Amino acid sequence: MKMTHLGDHSSPSVPLRPPSCHSSPFSLYATWHSPWGLSRHGVSLSTSRSQWSAKHRQLFFCLILVLLKTTGVLGMRVKQVIVPQPAIVGQSAKLQCLWESTDKQVYSIRWYINNKQFYSYIIGSAPEKIKHKIEGVDVDLLESNETSVTLRDVTPLYEGEYRCELMSEGPSFESSFLSTNLTVVNPPNTPEISGFRPNYRIPDTLKVNCTTHNSRPEALISFYVNGRIIHQDSGRVTELGVVKHKYLETFTSSSQLTLPLSSKYVPKLTLTCRAQVKGFDIKAETSETATVSQYSFFPFFSRGTTNSSYASQVLLASAALVMLQILQAPW
Structure with a gap:
């Protein structure tokens, strides 16, 4: 009797075709993580390293092409x-x-x-x-x-x-x-200055508050005296706090300036309060002006431009006149 050898019942490995460049990025990604040596009944591991690298390079370029087409870069x-x-x-x-x-x-x-x-x-x-x-x-x-x-x-x-x-x-x-x-x-409203007087005498202290409303985001307040800024770290400026208005999504900011006055502010002092929106060059400001004079027992010491030697001479003459009147008075 003639015997027939059946051999291996498994089908020969038939490599699948590489994916098309018209595939979706998701199918390409899935193919990237599985070898192309898949057969209908098993997995073939006979693909050489050079063939594997070539197939990956082709897949990589196909993936880039599909992504470019998806984002519209090509057309x-x-x-x-x-x-x-x-x-x-x-x-x-x-x-x-x-x-x-x-x-x-x-x-x-x-x-x-x-x-x-x-x-x-x-x-x-x-x-x-x-x-x-x-x-x-x-x-x-x-x-x-x-x-x-x-x-x-x-x-x-x-x-x-x-x-x-x-x-x-x-x-x-x-x-x-x-x-x-x-x-x-939202730009801040024009700042409001409170506590400012029209006249000061040395050595008075300038103590004022500055408040601005309805800024978004919050506003930063700066003080300027005669055009020169009083820096936040000078110890003269105190932030009084920020209030957030939830309904309007705006802020109210307030700060205080405490500045002892000296002869360099005679005869006039100009105070400027500036509110600037945090992070942007959007600002509003207001200014006030006051006269500043020297305080003295004798009127001529109140003149900001009085020469010291001249004042000394007038003082000596006045003292001599007083002494003369005392000596001539009947006792």
């Missing part, structure tokens, strides 16, 4: 998103999206604030502007187009992350986007 891209630095409460804010397109036809430009869409521009033979309703955000459609969007009457609700996103036409619907942050600032 279109958002180059820069520009926002005011900062936006001012009550004013308008113009946001710009600078983009370019080469071999891809851009279908729409979309704007988001904190991941909520608030404006779209649809490109076509009849371009369309769309304002998406979001509480507290008001888009000026007349001042908006495919490269910019204008927000009216800025409030603290406008603060956050803004994203500009390009979308290509179908069937690929590729996209490209960039994001940036917008900060909203």
Whole structure:
């Protein structure tokens, strides 16, 4: 009887084809972590090291290609998103999206604030502007187009992350986007000075408070006397505290200046209080002026320009006159 040798019942190893560069990044990532020597009934470990390295290099370049296509770098891209630095409460804010397109036809430009869409521009033979309703955000459609969007009457609700996103036409619907942050600032009110007098005499002490309201973020207060700043570390300036108003999201700041007066402030002293928003060159200030005089028993010592030698001569003459009157008085 003729015997037939059945041999190994397992099928020969048939390597799978490398993944296509048109695959998704997720499938490429999965393939990266598993060998291509997979067979239908087992795993073949016969792939040489050189073949393995070559396949990984091909997979790597395919992955880069897919990622570039996904972000739109090959056909279109958002180059820069520009926002005011900062936006001012009550004013308008113009946001710009600078983009370019080469071999891809851009279908729409979309704007988001904190991941909520608030404006779209649809490109076509009849371009369309769309304002998406979001509480507290008001888009000026007349001042908006495919490269910019204008927000009216800025409030603290406008603060956050803004994203500009390009979308290509179908069937690929590729996209490209960039994001940036917008900060909203409320300028401080004109500072109020309290405790200031119109007249001082040496050696009086100047002691005044300065307060500013409704700043966002909090304001830093600085004192200037005759144009020269009194530094915070001089020991003359005391911060009286900051009060946060939760409803309006604004702050009230107050500081005190204590300054012993000397002859260098004669005959006039000008005090300036300046409130500057922390982190920005946005400020408000107010000034007050007072006369400063020398204090003396004799009137001529009150003159700021009196020469000391002349004063001494007048003093001696006055003393001699008094002595003469005493000697001539009847006893």
